[in-house]
Amino acid sequence: MGKKILAKSSKYGEETLIQHTQNALQVFESLKNAYPEVVEICNEEKFYEYLFTAIFLHDFGKAAEGFQRMLKEGKPWGYRHEIISAGFISCLSYPDDVRKDIALAIITHHRDLYELQESYSTLTISGKDNYVKRLKELDGNIKYLQYMIGEVPEWSKEYLGYEIRLKQVESIEEIQDVFYFAVREYLNDYEDKKVVKNKRKLFLRGFLTACDHLSSASQEEIIKAISDMEVLFKFDKYKDTQLKAMNTKGSAVLIAPTGYGKTEASLLWSNYNQNKSKGKRVFYVLPYTASINAMYNRLKNSFGDESVALLHGKAFYFLYKEFAKSGEDYFDAVNKAKTKYDLSKKIFKPYKVLTPFQILKYFFSVTGFEQHIGEMAGGLFIVDEVHSYDPHTTALILESLKYLKEEYKAEIFIMSATLPEFLKKLFMKELNIESLIEPNKEEIKAIARHKVSVIGGDVFFNISRIIKDIKEDKKVLIVCNTVDRAQKIYNELKKYTNKSVLLHSRFVLKDRERIENSLNKVQLLVGTQAIEVSLDIDFDILYTEPAPIDALIQRFGRVNRKGIKNASPVYIFSKGSEEDKFVYKNQKVVNTTLELLSNCNILSEDLIQNLVNETYKNGYDDKDYKEFLKARESFKSVISQLYPFIENKHLKEEFYEMFDNREVVPYIFKEEYIDKVKNKEYFEAAGYMVGISQRRYISLKKQGLIENNGYDVDFVYCEYDKDLGLLIGNTYDNIFTP
Numbered sequence: 001m002g003k004k005i006l007a008k009s010s011k012y013g014e015e016t017l018i019q020h021t022q023n024a025l026q027v028f029e030s031l032k033n034a035y036p037e038v039v040e041i042c043n044e045e046k047f048y049e050y051l052f053t054a055i056f057l058h059d060f061g062k063a064a065e066g067f068q069r070m071l072k073e074g075k076p077w078g079y080r081h082e083i084i085s086a087g088f089i090s091c092l093s094y095p096d097d098v099r100k101d102i103a104l105a106i107i108t109h110h111r112d113l114y115e116l117q118e119s120y121s122t123l124t125i126s127g128k129d130n131y132v133k134r135l136k137e138l139d140g141n142i143k144y145l146q147y148m149i150g151e152v153p154e155w156s157k158e159y160l161g162y163e164i165r166l167k168q169v170e171s172i173e174e175i176q177d178v179f180y181f182a183v184r185e186y187l188n189d190y191e192d193k194k195v196v197k198n199k200r201k202l203f204l205r206g207f208l209t210a211c212d213h214l215s216s217a218s219q220e221e222i223i224k225a226i227s228d229m230e231v232l233f234k235f236d237k238y239k240d241t242q243l244k245a246m247n248t249k250g251s252a253v254l255i256a257p258t259g260y261g262k263t264e265a266s267l268l269w270s271n272y273n274q275n276k277s278k279g280k281r282v283f284y285v286l287p288y289t290a291s292i293n294a295m296y297n298r299l300k301n302s303f304g305d306e307s308v309a310l311l312h313g314k315a316f317y318f319l320y321k322e323f324a325k326s327g328e329d330y331f332d333a334v335n336k337a338k339t340k341y342d343l344s345k346k347i348f349k350p351y352k353v354l355t356p357f358q359i360l361k362y363f364f365s366v367t368g369f370e371q372h373i374g375e376m377a378g379g380l381f382i383v384d385e386v387h388s389y390d391p392h393t394t395a396l397i398l399e400s401l402k403y404l405k406e407e408y409k410a411e412i413f414i415m416s417a418t419l420p421e422f423l424k425k426l427f428m429k430e431l432n433i434e435s436l437i438e439p440n441k442e443e444i445k446a447i448a449r450h451k452v453s454v455i456g457g458d459v460f461f462n463i464s465r466i467i468k469d470i471k472e473d474k475k476v477l478i479v480c481n482t483v484d485r486a487q488k489i490y491n492e493l494k495k496y497t498n499k500s501v502l503l504h505s506r507f508v509l510k511d512r513e514r515i516e517n518s519l520n521k522v523q524l525l526v527g528t529q530a531i532e533v534s535l536d537i538d539f540d541i542l543y544t545e546p547a548p549i550d551a552l553i554q555r556f557g558r559v560n561r562k563g564i565k566n567a568s569p570v571y572i573f574s575k576g577s578e579e580d581k582f583v584y585k586n587q588k589v590v591n592t593t594l595e596l597l598s599n600c601n602i603l604s605e606d607l608i609q610n611l612v613n614e615t616y617k618n619g620y621d622d623k624d625y626k627e628f629l630k631a632r633e634s635f636k637s638v639i640s641q642l643y644p645f646i647e648n649k650h651l652k653e654e655f656y657e658m659f660d661n662r663e664v665v666p667y668i669f670k671e672e673y674i675d676k677v678k679n680k681e682y683f684e685a686a687g688y689m690v691g692i693s694q695r696r697y698i699s700l701k702k703q704g705l706i707e708n709n710g711y712d713v714d715f716v717y718c719e720y721d722k723d724l725g726l727l728i729g730n731t732y733d734n735i736f737t738p
Contacts, residue, residue, distance in 0.1 A: 005063050005144045008216065009071040017062055018148060023215035024055050025159040030221030031207060031347065032160075034279025037378040037409055038207075042199045050200070052160045053092055054102045054208045056152065058109055061085035063145055064137035079134050082107045083120055086182075087135075087175035091149060091166040098200075100182040104645050105204035107178050109212060112647040113187060122179040131179075135172050142172065190643055199407075201644040206374030210347040213371075217343065224278040225350040226303055229271035233264055244437045245269040245413075251405070252435035253428055254415040257444055257605040258557045262415050263298070265437070266382040269413050273380055281375055284353045285383045285397075290516070290535060293318055296353045303351060309344035311354035316341045317509065320683045330681055337683075347375040356389075356397045357658075363400060363638055364655035365648035377408045387416050387423060387550050391624040394423070395631035402430055403639060417557075418550040418608060420616035444605040449560040451567040452600045458575040459489050459545060469541055470496045470524055477539040478526045479555050481547060482579045487724050490526040494723075500524035503531055506725040508666065510687035531558060538562065542570040545577070548584060549593040549615040553608060567602050586621055662697040663689045663713045664706070666720035677711065689713055690726050705731060 007020035015023075032048045039047050061067070061084030066077040086107035089099045107116060122131045138145070149166050156164045169175065189195045214222070226232055230246070238246070241256050246268035256262050270282045284299070286292045289312050296310040310319065319340050323333035343349065345368075352358075359376070362369040381401060389397065404410035414427050427433065455462060459480065469476050470493065478493075480486040483504045490502040499522045501515050519525065519537050531537070532554035538561040544552065552572065560568035574594060584590050592615050600607070620628055641648055665673045669688040676685035692700075700706050705717045719730035 003141070003144070005141055006068060006071045007059050007062055014071075017059060017144070020059060020215060021056060021148070022155070023220065024058070024211045025052070025155060026220050027211040027214045027222065028052060028055050028207075029159045031211060033277045034222055034224065035207075035377060036275060036277070036279075038203055038374075041377055041407075041409055042203055044200050047200060047203065049160060049164060050094070050098060050102055051204060051207055052156060052164075053166070054105050054204055055211050056148075056155070056166075057088045057091070057102075058082070058085055058106050058208060058212060060088045060145055060148075063141040064134055065140060066134070066137050068141070079130070080111065080116065080120055082110055083116065083131065083178065084134060084138070084175070086178040088145075088169065089178070089181075090174050090176045091169060093167060100186070101198075101201050101204055103176075103178045103182045104186060104201065105208050107183065108205055108645045109209050113183055113645045114647075117179075117183060117187060120179075121183075122177050123184060127179075128177075131177065135175060138172050138175075142169070145169065186645065190646060195643055197643070202370045203374050203377075205644050206370035206372070207347075209368065209371045210374070213346055214348060217339075217346070219343070219348060222279075222348050223307055223350055225274055225280065225282060226271065226307070227278060229268055232302060233268070235264075239265075239439070240443070241265050241437050241439050242268055246272050248435050248437065249273065250435065251412040251431055251433040252414070252437055253419070253424060253433055254413065254437040255419050255424070255609065256415070256417065256437075256439050257447060257608070258417045258553075259562065260417075260439060260444075262384070262417075263295070266384070266413050266415055270380045270382065273411050275378070278350075280350075280378050280380050281347070282351045282380045282382065283359065283376070284351065285356050285359065285381060286353065287355065287385050287388045289314060289318075289355075290530070291385070292353050292355065294536070299351055299353060307350055309349040309352040309354075310341075311344055311352055311358045313355075313357075314509070315344065317683055317686050321513065324683075330684065334683060347371065356383075356393065356400075360396055360400055361655050363403075363635070363642060365642055365646075365651040366655065367647060369642070369647075370644050373408070376404055376410060379404065379408070379410045380413070381410055382413045382415070384415055386414050386427070387419050388554075391620055391628040392631040395628045396635050398427065398430055399632050399635040405431055418553045418612045420550070420619075421613040422616055422619035441606055446604070447563055448567050448602050448604040449563045449565075450556050450570045450603045452556075452570055452572070452597050452603045454572045454574055454594055454598045456574050458573050458577070459485070459543065460492075461575075462543070462571075462573065463489075463492060466493065466543055467496055473523070475522075475538075475540040476524050477531070477537075477542045477555075477558055478524075479531060479542070479544040480526070480528055481545045481576055481583045483528055483725070484579065484729065485545070485577050486526050486528050487727065490724065493524060493526065497523045500526070502724060503527040504725060505530055506690055506692070506728075508669065508688050508690045508720075508726075511722050511725070531555070540568060542568075544570070544572055545580070546572055546574065546590050546594055548586075548589045549596070549612050551584075552593065552597075553612070556603070570603075572597060586624065588621065589615060660694045661691045662694055663691055664697070664716040665689055665713050666726055667715055667717045668720045670715050673713075673715075674711070692716070692726070692728075696728065700728075703731075 005017045006014050007017040008015040039045060061081030064084060067081050069075050070077040086103045089103045092099050120127065122128045146168060149168055152166045153163045239261050241254060242261055242265040245254060245265035248269055252269065254262060254265055274280050284295060286295060292312050296308060300308045316337060320333055320337040323336045362372040401412050405412060412431055466476065478489060480489060483506050486502060486504050494500045501518060501522050503515050504527060519535060532551060537558050539559045542555060542559045544555050556570050559570055581587055596611050596614055638651060641651055665688050673685050673688045700716060707715045719727040721727065
């Protein structure tokens with residue numbers, strides 16, 4: 001076998017090529033057991049045999065002397081080991097189309113084809129000469145690779161389940177030039193739109209990358225789902241909806257009131273729809289960061305930290321704060337958070353709590369899309385609060401779920417407390433869902449948590465009655481539709497109690513965390529839509545500006561949350577502010593909501609769905625419907641441009657353009673932010689960031705209130721108060737002066 005050949009070397013130790021390959025094959029074995037459906041999805045009986053050979057060969061190029069010197073002495077090599085590794089498909093006796101796919105999977109397991117073609121193509125004289133030169137670096141270590149090839153019968157029996165053999169390589173002249181054999185043809189076909197989209201390509205690249213990454217992260221196998229969900233929950237008695245969910249095979253829609261055990265129902269459904277090995281991944285999809293964090297903590301407490309992953313735009317920061325709060329040193333906390341976050345992104349943990357955008361982005365060719373779409377094969381998707389998205393996002397969610405169901409055998413569980421009839425019918429028809437789960441009408445008729453009143457005037461017109469409730473020591477919740485409005489009313493009321501807080505989207509992260517952690521101790525909470533989602537709060541009385549019925553129902557849910565008190569009063573003002581039309585663009589829906597609620601008194605749960613259906617009886621208005629249809633067609637176009645082995649930069653840009661948000665740092669924190677960045681305490685620096693809309697950012701920039709000093713974020717010259725947040729209308733007087 002000759003001298004020791006390394007695959008990896010770091011301050012934590014060395015790993016030989018044989019060790020790394022066997023570790024990757026160990027992950028392969030667990031992935032093969034978890035995803036038996038892939039053979040059928042690919043329509044490829046020998047898929048896992050092909051994947052075995054790809055993983056076995058994927059790092060052979062690391063035996064080049066230059067690569068070994070780089071590991072042992074730190075000297076740059078200047079070449080890609082994958083190019084040489086892929087050439088070892090000369091060991092394989094499969095048909096050329098299979099060998100090409102395996103070669104493409106190996107050569108791209110770190111870089112996409114265009115990047116490799118640009119810097120390392122062998123189709124030029126200099127590129128070919130460089131390739132031949134690098135191949136010769138294998139001469140001294142070829143016996144090591146020959147030894148490994150001789151081990152294939154034994155390793156295949158152990159990891160694949162049956163014996164296969166590869167052709168032995170006698171000399172480097174037998175190694176194929178993959179640029180000539182596979183890359184050139186694939187890129188030409190891609191540019192001529194002639195690539196045949198078989199799923200074998202996607203799964204080979206995706207699962208090879210997954211096995212390589214997990215073994216490099218010292219993981220031996222992917223984790224399986226909970227073996228017995230029913231034992232875990234230990235309910236004395238299941239609700240009717242939970243019994244139905246836990247016995248429903250295939251996709252379903254669940255409509256049930258808040259606090260009716262929908263989460264447990266959905267997880268029991270996922271348990272019933274698992275495969276024999278409990279290998280199917282479960283994706284719990286929620287719309288907002290706050291609700292995702294809350295659900296992550298809830299599932300982590302139930303299933304264990306090792307089984308639950310967190311994915312959203314600020315997940316890394318949230319995980320860092322978890323470790324920082326436990327007293328970890330800054331850099332230790334960052335390293336532990338990074339390890340946890342990196343594993344969350346891989347095919348590793350069985351339960352992922354995430355936003356729909358964490359699913360959508362991989363259809364837009366974001367790096368690693370083959371691995372992540374592969375992970376979703378046969379997946380179980382729980383989509384909660386599906387009513388809360390705008391028409392554009394709803395269309396993208398619908399089309400992505402439809403594609404996953406039809407092409408990758410996913411199953412879908414849609415659930416909501418307030419799902420309009422037109423959306424329910426749309427999702428059931430398009431996703432071919434036959435099972436509808438609803439609670440017994442008589443059972444929910446007895447649940448009446450709120451007494452509803454629409455009162456004349458706006459919040460300021462009614463301020464005296466709010467003050468009266470505060471003075472009577474009632475726990476009062478006020479919800480406004482805009483941040484500016486919430487700030488103004490909070491300023492008017494905070495003097496009447498020393499237990500008051502304001503919550504909205506324009507607080508820096510560290511203040512937002514502080515406020516959310518204090519909510520159970522306050523008597524007065526003034527907020528915006530930020531309080532609608534998954535905050536564990538319970539107030540005595542609600543005052544709210546007018547909004548669509550589904551948004552109001554979410555706000556009502558923060559009062560008499562558990563339903564153990566008599567029906568609690570919720571007041572809706574008949575007037576909002578002039579800015580409301582920018583928040584709720586369909587004011588007809590808001591007006592219909594007010595009209596219907598004016599005729600209500602005690603709001604029992606059986607009435608809520610009727611009110612929602614009546615409000616949305618005409619579905620989307622013309623403008624929203626056009627937006628919905630446009631987004632559907634757009635997604636179909638995106639899918640048509642998605643090809644394995646190639647990262648489409650145009651698609652990636654299109655995805656990131658969907659987000660109407662800019663991170664800025666208020667001027668008051670400028671020095672602290674810069675100090676943290678200089679000390680490389682980037683996550684502490686992130687605590688000073690606040691998000692504003694793109695429209696607001698452009699407006700402030702035109703006023704000269706945005707400064708860019710070459711940092712990752714800009715500084716905004718508006719006043720900031722720890723209790724009020726960013727005060728957009730209050731300009732800092734000493735702008736840009738020392």
